[in-house]
Amino acid sequence: MENIGIIPSTPGKLKPDKYQPYIHRLRLSKLTLWSSMFLAFILLFFFFSPPAAPLPAAATPRRDSWGGPDWEKRVSKSARKSSSSGITVLVTGAAGFVGCHVSLALKRRGDGVLGLDNFNRYYDVNLKRARQKLLARAGVFIVEGDINDSALLRKLFDVAPFTHVMHLAAQAGVRYAMQNPGSYVHSNIAGFVNLLQVCKSANPQPAIVYASSSSVYGLNSKVPFSEKDRTDQPASLYAATKKAGEGIAHAYNHIYGLSITGLRFFTVYGPWGRPDMAYFSFTKDMLKGKQITVFEGSDGGSVARDFTYIDDVVKGCLGALDTAKKSTGSGGKKKGSAQYRIYNLGNTSPVPVSELVDILEKLLKVKAKRKVMVMPRNGDVMFTHANISRAHRDLNYMPTTDLEAGLRKFVKWYLDFYSVSKNKSA
Numbered sequence: 001m002e003n004i005g006i007i008p009s010t011p012g013k014l015k016p017d018k019y020q021p022y023i024h025r026l027r028l029s030k031l032t033l034w035s036s037m038f039l040a041f042i043l044l045f046f047f048f049s050p051p052a053a054p055l056p057a058a059a060t061p062r063r064d065s066w067g068g069p070d071w072e073k074r075v076s077k078s079a080r081k082s083s084s085s086g087i088t089v090l091v092t093g094a095a096g097f098v099g100c101h102v103s104l105a106l107k108r109r110g111d112g113v114l115g116l117d118n119f120n121r122y123y124d125v126n127l128k129r130a131r132q133k134l135l136a137r138a139g140v141f142i143v144e145g146d147i148n149d150s151a152l153l154r155k156l157f158d159v160a161p162f163t164h165v166m167h168l169a170a171q172a173g174v175r176y177a178m179q180n181p182g183s184y185v186h187s188n189i190a191g192f193v194n195l196l197q198v199c200k201s202a203n204p205q206p207a208i209v210y211a212s213s214s215s216v217y218g219l220n221s222k223v224p225f226s227e228k229d230r231t232d233q234p235a236s237l238y239a240a241t242k243k244a245g246e247g248i249a250h251a252y253n254h255i256y257g258l259s260i261t262g263l264r265f266f267t268v269y270g271p272w273g274r275p276d277m278a279y280f281s282f283t284k285d286m287l288k289g290k291q292i293t294v295f296e297g298s299d300g301g302s303v304a305r306d307f308t309y310i311d312d313v314v315k316g317c318l319g320a321l322d323t324a325k326k327s328t329g330s331g332g333k334k335k336g337s338a339q340y341r342i343y344n345l346g347n348t349s350p351v352p353v354s355e356l357v358d359i360l361e362k363l364l365k366v367k368a369k370r371k372v373m374v375m376p377r378n379g380d381v382m383f384t385h386a387n388i389s390r391a392h393r394d395l396n397y398m399p400t401t402d403l404e405a406g407l408r409k410f411v412k413w414y415l416d417f418y419s420v421s422k423n424k425s426a
């Protein structure tokens with residue numbers, strides 16, 4: 001404490017000259033001490049650190065070969081539109097649930113569609129392969145590759161004249177983020193940035209529509225959730241990466257003139273859905289006579305979701321693509337301000353999870369073995385409820401499928417699909 005007077009109270013302000021030799025000596029000995037400690041630390045780290053752990057399976061992209069004349073022909077053919085008024089769309093995550101449905105809908109109405117998917121192992125790859133076959137029959141080719149592969153993305157833009165990108169590739173799932181946080185950063189942040197980098201340099205730049213999530217509302221308690229509400233309290237890393245995606249999209253719109261539209265999906269369900277989601281895993285377990293876990297609030301209140309049927313969401317996606325204005329940049333530079341939009345795509349009618357199970361019991365004709373437990377602190381929120389007036393106004397979005405009608409279609413698909421494969425992968 002006796003030397004306290006020689007320490008400058010304001011950074012940059014020096015004390016009188018009489019202390020200079022002392023300060024110099026003190027600095028030299030301190031410098032030597034810190035340098036030795038730093039060197040020792042580096043050496044210790046080098047010798048004793050374990051080898052870097054490989055990314056868990058879900059995050060590991062497949063290393064696929066691409067390129068060559070045959071491959072380019074398949075890309076061009078798939079991306080060719082059959083209607084003169086059609087658009088040419090690159091759909092990322094095309095082997096995923098929403099990606100598969102959106103690709104089919106676009107192709108059916110005459111648009112050119114090329115899929116891109118890394119076929120990671122987050123859930124049953126056989127289901128993704130089955131979706132791929134469905135798309136192949138409709139004339140949609142899915143390129144196997146990762147959105148983090150810049151060379152591949154650039155090549156795709158060289159081969160096909162994309163007017164739009166429908167970006168649906170993501171690491172999904174709210175609770176899995178606690179097990180494998182890196183996969184969310186890899187896909188939802190790094191992958192998205194990589195895609196936008198390629199899009200901003202493409203000539204012409206495409207218009208981009210991308211998937212955000214209802215989870216960005218996090219702990220927001222004002223209902224129904226409106227796009228004007230706060231989204232700065234994410235309850236999971238998944239939500240945080242989706243919110244980061246919205247910020248990243250805004251920056252690319254602002255700097256490079258990319259036309260960008262974000263869609264906040266609310267618990268989308270239906271045929272060809274995701275096995276990690278509750279309605280899907282409940283169906284599987286109920287048919288096997290296994291117990292299912294139904295979460296409730298700590299006060300016994302029910303957990304509810306604004307479950308939204310896939311066909312309704314697909315209409316919202318197409319509405320967003322059709323109303324997207326052109327990007328304004330070229331040569332990687334902004335030439336004027338560009339469209340930036342964000343919309344809720346929900347059902348506007350939340351249903352408690354216990355009621356979801358009631359409906360499944362009725363449709364499957366099976367009594368569920370329910371274990372009701374307090375919702376663990378795993379990133380889940382108590383309820384979601386969308387205000388869709390903005391999407392209705394701008395995209396003509398209007399969901400028409402209630403949960404029972406949608407689940408009936410899902411159950412029919414589930415029974416057909418898994419009986420065909422003799423319950424091997426169910």
Ligand SMILES: O=C(O)[C@H]1O[C@H](OP(=O)(O)OP(=O)(O)OC[C@H]2O[C@@H](n3ccc(=O)[nH]c3=O)[C@H](O)[C@@H]2O)[C@H](O)[C@@H](O)[C@H]1O
Pocket residue numbers: 172173174212213214215265266267268276277278279293294295296303304305353375380
């Ligand atoms: O809107 C979104 O943006 C997100 O929707 C989806 O997330 P969630 O709404 O959490 O759907 P989902 O897992 O089907 O759980 C449904 C309900 O069942 C409850 N739940 C779940 C599991 C369980 O064992 N028990 C249970 O009660 C659970 O507490 C919840 O209340 C997507 O997965 C996500 O990728 C993202 O797109």
